[in-house]
Amino acid sequence: MMDGGATSKEPVIAVIYHSGYGHTQRMAQAIAAGAGAELVAIDADGNLPQGGWNLLDAADAIIMGSPTYMGSVSWQFKKFADASSRPWYAQTWKDKLFSGFTSSAALNGDKSSTLNYLFTLAMQHGGIWVSQGIQPSNSKAAQRNDPNFLGSYSGAMSQSPSDASAGEMAPGDLETARAFGERVADVASRFRR
Numbered sequence: 001m002m003d004g005g006a007t008s009k010e011p012v013i014a015v016i017y018h019s020g021y022g023h024t025q026r027m028a029q030a031i032a033a034g035a036g037a038e039l040v041a042i043d044a045d046g047n048l049p050q051g052g053w054n055l056l057d058a059a060d061a062i063i064m065g066s067p068t069y070m071g072s073v074s075w076q077f078k079k080f081a082d083a084s085s086r087p088w089y090a091q092t093w094k095d096k097l098f099s100g101f102t103s104s105a106a107l108n109g110d111k112s113s114t115l116n117y118l119f120t121l122a123m124q125h126g127g128i129w130v131s132q133g134i135q136p137s138n139s140k141a142a143q144r145n146d147p148n149f150l151g152s153y154s155g156a157m158s159q160s161p162s163d164a165s166a167g168e169m170a171p172g173d174l175e176t177a178r179a180f181g182e183r184v185a186d187v188a189s190r191f192r193r
Ligand SMILES: Cc1cc2nc3c(=O)[nH]c(=O)nc-3n(C[C@H](O)[C@H](O)[C@H](O)COP(=O)(O)O)c2cc1C
Pocket: 018, 019, 020, 021, 022, 023, 024, 025, 066, 067, 068, 069, 070, 071, 072, 103, 104, 105, 106, 107, 108, 109, 110, 160, 161, 162, 166
C-alpha cells in the first residue's frame, strides 16, 4: 500500500532501489522488514511504479539502494536520480533523513563509490544522512556471517560472488541489512519527537 501512512504517528520510511539480478532487491526487502518501510522498485527502464513519487514525497526517511555497476550506481538508478531534480528544484525533500545500500561481486568492488554517490544525492536534496551504525566484525575470530563483516560505516553493503544467485546471499549480510533498517527507523522516530 502506497498511501504514505498519512494517518499514522509512526515515521513513513521508503526504500527506493534498483536491482538487475535480485541481490540488491533482497537487501531492500531485509531493510524494509527491519524499518517497517514501503518498497519502491525502480524497473528495468529506470521508472518508478504508480504512486512511487508520492510515497517518496510523503516519507520522513528515504533509504536508497543500487547495485554497484562499474564502480557506481546502475543507469536505472541514475535515471531516477536525475528525475529527482523535480523535487530538488523546489527542495521539497529538504530535512528528510536519507541513507543508502549497495551490493557487489568483489569483496571491495568500489562499493564505497556507490554509497558516496547516494550520499551526494541526499546532500543535494538538503537531507540528513544516517550512518549504518553497526560495529564491524573485524577480529581474527570474525566469521563471514557476523554483523557488518564487510566493515561499512556509511551505509549497508552486501557481497556475493559473481556467479552466485541472489538465493545464495550471505545470511549475515541480510541480517546486517535488517538491523540497519531498524536503526534508520529508530533514528526517524526520534526525529519525529
Ligand atoms: C554491468 C555490471 C557492472 C558491475 N560492476 C561491478 C563493480 O564495479 N564492482 C563489483 O564488485 N561488482 C560489479 N558487478 C557485480 C554486481 O555488483 C553484483 O553481481 C551485484 O550483486 C548485482 O546486484 P543485483 O543482483 O541487485 O543487480 C557488476 C555487474 C554488472 C552486471
